[in-house]
Amino acid sequence: MIAQLVFLAGFTVVTAVIIAFTGMVAVGARRTDGGTHVGAVLRSRLARRSYDRGEGNRWAFYAHRVSGFAVFAFLALHILDVSAYAWSPGMYDDVHELYSTVPMRVFECGLLAALAFHALNGLRLVAIDVWDVGPVGAARLLDAVAGLTAVLTLGGAVVIMWPALGG
Amino acid sequence: MTLLVRVARSDPGAPAEFRVETFHPMTVLDVLLAIQREHEPSLGFRFSCRVAMCGTCTIRVDGRSALACQTVLPEDATRLRLDPAAGFPVVRDLITDTTPFWEQWARITPYVVPADDAVGGEPAVIPPDSAEREAIDPALDCIQCGACFSSCGIAGQPRTFLGPAALNRALVLIQDSRDTATRERRELVAGADGVDRCHYIYGCTGSCPKGLDPARSIRRLRKGGRDDG
Ligand code: HEM
Ligand code: SF4
Numbered sequence: 001m002i003a004q005l006v007f008l009a010g011f012t013v014v015t016a017v018i019i020a021f022t023g024m025v026a027v028g029a030r031r032t033d034g035g036t037h038v039g040a041v042l043r044s045r046l047a048r049r050s051y052d053r054g055e056g057n058r059w060a061f062y063a064h065r066v067s068g069f070a071v072f073a074f075l076a077l078h079i080l081d082v083s084a085y086a087w088s089p090g091m092y093d094d095v096h097e098l099y100s101t102v103p104m105r106v107f108e109c110g111l112l113a114a115l116a117f118h119a120l121n122g123l124r125l126v127a128i129d130v131w132d133v134g135p136v137g138a139a140r141l142l143d144a145v146a147g148l149t150a151v152l153t154l155g156g157a158v159v160i161m162w163p164a165l166g167g
Numbered sequence: 168m169t170l171l172v173r174v175a176r177s178d179p180g181a182p183a184e185f186r187v188e189t190f191h192p193m194t195v196l197d198v199l200l201a202i203q204r205e206h207e208p209s210l211g212f213r214f215s216c217r218v219a220m221c222g223t224c225t226i227r228v229d230g231r232s233a234l235a236c237q238t239v240l241p242e243d244a245t246r247l248r249l250d251p252a253a254g255f256p257v258v259r260d261l262i263t264d265t266t267p268f269w270e271q272w273a274r275i276t277p278y279v280v281p282a283d284d285a286v287g288g289e290p291a292v293i294p295p296d297s298a299e300r301e302a303i304d305p306a307l308d309c310i311q312c313g314a315c316f317s318s319c320g321i322a323g324q325p326r327t328f329l330g331p332a333a334l335n336r337a338l339v340l341i342q343d344s345r346d347t348a349t350r351e352r353r354e355l356v357a358g359a360d361g362v363d364r365c366h367y368i369y370g371c372t373g374s375c376p377k378g379l380d381p382a383r384s385i386r387r388l389r390k391g392g393r394d395d396g
């Protein structure tokens with residue numbers, strides 16, 4: 001029970017740090033960047049065709065940074081909770097019961113989305129660098145990354161949520 | 168048609184929303200001049216040549232870095248948002264202090280440094296159809312407007328990234344066989360403030376009013392610069 005509370009406290013800290021980091025990225029972007037008008041302007045921009053779609057590359061950069069940091073922050077906590085096994089297997093089981101609760105399963109789906117996006121987009125960045133695909137090509141590849149991320153996340157979400165939804 | 172223009176003002180109390188009667192073709196600079204003439208004489212903005220040559224009038228138009236004098240309003244435009252160029256300290260309203268851009272520009276020695284014995288000799292000739300010329304030409308027309316710098320998510324204070332315009336110019340000069348400062352430039356380009364700080368955002372290429380592709384120059388510099396066209 002205590003172990004569960006400690007884990008939940010750590011989990012809360014990690015979540016808060018991820019949210020704070022996202023805020024920092026957004027504030028920094030507002031200062032140094034030409035492209036952070038959210039809301040109506042963003043929608044009107046994303047609706048533009050062809051060349052201006054390159055604007056998505058900018059949002060992909062921020063998403064890549066935030067997803068990379070989020071996965072790293074969670075991994076740091078996860079290393080600790082897994083190492084509870086070395087301490088006592090009972091404590092490990094106790095903590096890991098939490099992973100099968102519905103809220104944690106929802107979080108795991110988010111984690112999967114972040115990991116899938118970061119990995120696929122990382123491969124896209126390598127491709128840009130190696131083949132010099134240009135802004136339009138990069139935007140097309142980003143469409144593919146977004147599509148694949150959605151498919152992977154939805155597929156994974158079914159698997160992750162299945163036991164909790166009585167399947 | 169009436170256009171509703173929202174302009175970022177440094178004085179929070181100053182009027183920031185204006186209605187302007189449009190005509191066609193009307194540029195964003197025409198809009199600013201109309202506001203200054205009809206509503207707000209104290210509105211601060213810069214321009215000089217009015218024909219996309221001097222690089223003075225860079226601002227953000229609906230969030231994107233652009234030259235005010237070159238950006239024509241779409242015919243059905245009803246709203247417009249104008250902000251100062253990003254990545255620079257604001258002096259007043261749409262006027263920014265572009266020092267961060269010029270500091271990086273100066274670092275790459277943005278001009279040809281001839282060999283000592285070049286003075287007084289025959290003029291150097293780079294034929295129009297040579298490989299060297301073909302490599303240089305597409306990257307040559309920079310007017311130092313800073314749109315790329317302002318649109319890059321990495322360039323700008325407080326960072327020290329050389330930025331797209333300086334790197335683009337570095338590529339031009341590294342290709343140039345008359346130049347003798349290649350080694351210094353290569354070191355700078357490969358160093359901590361050089362090409363490896365590019366994060367593939369393509370803000371530069373997307374905003375260059377001269378149609379240059381600084382991102383491509385950065386990719387080419389990463390692969391070595393000279394000879395690989
Ligand atoms: C297949 C797996 C992965 C690939 C292909 C990949 C690829 C990349 C690439 C190319 C970058 C550079 C991005 C840029 O220059 O803008 C990057 C940055 C980063 N990655 Fe990954 N990555 C992977 C897995 C991970 C994992 C598992 C983590 C977390 C533990 C992670 C955390 C980060 C972080 C924190 C950054 C720095 C982001 C930034 O500074 O904007 N990555 N990754
Ligand atoms: S590369 Fe293009 S956007 Fe950048 S300073 Fe030169 S003309 Fe302006």
Ligand code: FES
Binds near residue numbers: 213214219223
């Ligand atoms: S006024 Fe000279 S470039 Fe716009």
